[in-house]
Amino acid sequence: MQLATQPVWLILQFTPLVYIAFHGTGELTAWSGFTGAEGNRDGSIGLPQFGAAGSMLMSLLPQIGEQVDYLRFARPATGLPEGQSKIRCSICESSFERIDMAYCPVYGAPICSLCCTLEASCHDMCKPGKRLSDQITRLMDASLPQQFAAFLKTRMGQFLAVLLLFSSGIACLLTFIYFEYGALAVSEREVTGRTLWIVFLSPAPGQARSADWAGRQNT
Numbered sequence: 001m002q003l004a005t006q007p008v009w010l011i012l013q014f015t016p017l018v019y020i021a022f023h024g025t026g027e028l029t030a031w032s033g034f035t036g037a038e039g040n041r042d043g044s045i046g047l048p049q050f051g052a053a054g055s056m057l058m059s060l061l062p063q064i065g066e067q068v069d070y071l072r073f074a075r076p077a078t079g080l081p082e083g084q085s086k087i088r089c090s091i092c093e094s095s096f097e098r099i100d101m102a103y104c105p106v107y108g109a110p111i112c113s114l115c116c117t118l119e120a121s122c123h124d125m126c127k128p129g130k131r132l133s134d135q136i137t138r139l140m141d142a143s144l145p146q147q148f149a150a151f152l153k154t155r156m157g158q159f160l161a162v163l164l165l166f167s168s169g170i171a172c173l174l175t176f177i178y179f180e181y182g183a184l185a186v187s188e189r190e191v192t193g194r195t196l197w198i199v200f201l202s203p204a205p206g207q208a209r210s211a212d213w214a215g216r217q218n219t
Contacts, residue, residue: 021176029180079103080110091115102126174200 090109
């Protein structure tokens with residue numbers, strides 16, 4: 001149920017932001033310039049307030065990982081000692097209830113949910129075929145022609161896909177800058193648009209990325 005509802009929550013989370021970005025320019029400007037009760041009156045960034053907000057958001061990341069990691073503990077546990085109400089974790093050596101434990105194929109021993117969440121060197125061996133790259137590969141095989149899907153699995157195909165992804169991100173960012181600045185200086189909109197096109201089509205970033213990729217190929 002948690003896995004099935006995650007796309008719904010992501011849509012509900014990002015849809016208002018997308019709507020405001022395209023239809024609420026005035027509200028977005030007012031929000032970005034809001035100083036708050038203790039912010040700098042000139043609208044500049046306040047480092048203490050920014051640090052406090054960033055610390056609060058970053059502290060939620062382990063909890064988010066713990067909630068996602070719940071999926072691997074939701075299935076029936078196998079490989080755990082029988083007849084024990086509490087099992088000792090092989091990593092932190094603390095004892096937990098059976099429902100909070102799983103068998104780790106990397107260590108070949110029981111592991112608690114917290115240690116399992118913090119373990120990054122195992123590359124999710126207990127979930128074969130569940131990594132994002134595996135899911136993308138299956139999606140390409142199911143939705144794209146066979147030859148095109150096989151090309152995207154090559155290094156050249158992956159390079160072009162990443163290049164397209166970053167170019168699309170840069171294009172979205174420059175488009176946002178155009179609409180934001182164009183709303184403030186209508187008379188300068190044409191010059192702004194032409195300048196942003198020059199920035200986007202400048203060959204220097206593309207050449208640098210291509211040269212870096214070519215250098216990696218030769219090493």
